[in-house]
Amino acid sequence: MDNFSPLFPYNSSSPTPASSHLSLNLTTDYSHGAAATAYSNDQLDHDHDLIGKNPSCSSDEVGLDHVSPTTSELGNSEGNDMNSASGSGKIHIKKGDKKIRKPKCAFQTRSQVDILDDGYRWRKYGQKAVKNNKFPRSYYRCTYQGCNVKKQVQRLSKDEGVVVTTYEGTHSHPIEKSTDNFEHILTQMQIFSSVS
């Protein structure tokens, strides 16, 4: 297996946004030649400029803790995206509502494969061609019931060996399948986090 599992938000019980302990400056190599770099929300707004910037993951945007879904959305929040539609309409962010962004955390990994096995189960719900990139961006959602975590996976056209994985949201459940490699990565990333 030539996969690499970067860090991702997991909120078991701590009120602290999971990504808060991701404020790391990480560039390291792993057992399969994968290297990871974390990016902040601000940098995520400029995907084309991801490479080469000083990485740090943050939750400076309004986090899950502050998301205030409408009453109807509260009623069926399990397994559904907060912006998802019920019925025929497609609901995105409503007009007049302030744009609420979940904390995002992106990792640049050097890997042969696009799909990084981070131990969670993901369902692909979309794929889009991205401007200035010959590779499409894939959209995944955590399949665990009640977990709204999403991730985007995109390979850089500049460097085909680099995969940028963007995590959005916080896992509300434990990892489904852990791997020694992944735990090793986690340990390293936490070390980096404490140092930087």
Place this chain on the structure above:
DNA sequence: CGACTTTGACCAGCGC
């Protein structure tokens, strides 16, 4: 047969 992927369409935000 359930879980998952593919893919075209739809919608909102943003820049010009």
Place this chain on the structure above:
DNA sequence: GCGCTGGTCAAAGTCG
């Protein structure tokens, strides 16, 4: 206002 782009939906197809 219009067109471009990103993000999402959902039906159809695929796979184990």
